[in-house]
Amino acid sequence: MKVLVIGAGNMGLTYAQAMSKSKFLKKKDLMILDNSPEKLLSLEKIEHFDVYDQLKDCLPKADIIFIAVKPFHSAELFAKMKSMVLPDQIIISIMAGVTIETMQTALGITKVVRAMPNLPAQVGKGVTSFTASKEVSRLELITVESLLNTTGKSLKVSSEKYIDASTGISGSGPAYVFYFMQSMMEAALKMGFSSGDSKVLVTQTFDGAVELFNQSDLSPNTWMDRVASKGGTTRAALDSMEDNNVKERIKEAAYAAFDRAVELGKEK
Ligand SMILES: NC(=O)C1=CN([C@@H]2O[C@H](COP(=O)(O)OP(=O)(O)OC[C@H]3O[C@@H](n4cnc5c(N)ncnc54)[C@H](O)[C@@H]3O)[C@@H](O)[C@H]2O)C=CC1
Numbered sequence: 001m002k003v004l005v006i007g008a009g010n011m012g013l014t015y016a017q018a019m020s021k022s023k024f025l026k027k028k029d030l031m032i033l034d035n036s037p038e039k040l041l042s043l044e045k046i047e048h049f050d051v052y053d054q055l056k057d058c059l060p061k062a063d064i065i066f067i068a069v070k071p072f073h074s075a076e077l078f079a080k081m082k083s084m085v086l087p088d089q090i091i092i093s094i095m096a097g098v099t100i101e102t103m104q105t106a107l108g109i110t111k112v113v114r115a116m117p118n119l120p121a122q123v124g125k126g127v128t129s130f131t132a133s134k135e136v137s138r139l140e141l142i143t144v145e146s147l148l149n150t151t152g153k154s155l156k157v158s159s160e161k162y163i164d165a166s167t168g169i170s171g172s173g174p175a176y177v178f179y180f181m182q183s184m185m186e187a188a189l190k191m192g193f194s195s196g197d198s199k200v201l202v203t204q205t206f207d208g209a210v211e212l213f214n215q216s217d218l219s220p221n222t223w224m225d226r227v228a229s230k231g232g233t234t235r236a237a238l239d240s241m242e243d244n245n246v247k248e249r250i251k252e253a254a255y256a257a258f259d260r261a262v263e264l265g266k267e268k
């Protein structure tokens with residue numbers, strides 16, 4: 001089985017590296033294509049896969065084509081690919097918003113998987129939701145799932161609605177966590193801690209809280225109650241967040257990303 005990754009950016013390169021190190025693919029089974037000269041230069045230093053700058057040299061050899069360019073580059077890319085793609089090739093797209101139907105029409109093929117990963121894939125802790133057109137067989141889907149799992153966990157969803165929805169939760173989600181971290185680091189700095197000390201206090205707090213949560217069946221609400229003493233400091237902080245409707249604002253933000261994913265799918 002040969003896999004071609006188109007777009008060697010944050011996500012494409014992450015997936016290429018994870019797949020190349022997995023037991024599913026041998027070195028020569030993984031190809032990567034980019035059209036940026038600087039990117040191609042940096043790829044030369046990586047030995048795990050063959051690097052290309054022309055579709056005609058790699059696309060016909062691929063069984064699975066992984067598309068990881070920005071959504072606004074997709075139409076131009078599809079136009080170039082259309083005359084070269086073969087009916088049996090499977091497309092896996094991780095582009096936000098771009099629908100299965102759009103890809104089937106633009107490429108003139110039927111086997112399309114839409115997936116939504118996230119950036120922690122870079123450290124093997126990603127989560128990727130995915131769904132497929134009915135033409136992708138059960139066996140092919142098992143192969144696809146194995147490839148997606150090389151970057152962490154995957155979740156098969158029943159329709160594309162949930163791909164757009166998971167974009168608002170897990171796809172964009174790491175940025176929400178970083179937003180929270182940044183806010184806490186800024187508060188620590190304001191309280192007089194050095195930037196190094198602020199980083200230690202905040203990162204260890206996130207790491208420890210997630211670890212605690214993962215090692216139990218308790219809900220976040222229960223854990224909040226364990227931290228908060230009656231009339232104490234944590235309650236003062238949680239009350240301040242409640243007074244400012246922070247929870248509602250976070251939900252709105254997740255919906256803004258969800259809505260934007262749907263919108264991206266309608267843009268030409
Ligand atoms: N960055 C993230 O956290 C996530 C990104 N995504 C999706 O992944 C996709 C890629 O995002 P990033 O990796 O962040 O973008 P990026 O900008 O880092 O990488 C895109 C790469 O595609 C290349 N490219 C553009 N047009 C091309 C073409 N016609 N042929 C070959 N290569 C081409 C660019 O040179 C660049 O190296 C996007 O569609 C995004 O929606 C999905 C989930 C998370």
Ligand SMILES: O=C(O)[C@@H]1CCC=N1
Pocket residue numbers: 096167171172
């Ligand atoms: O911001 C974006 O559009 C992409 C999709 C999910 C994360 N990054």
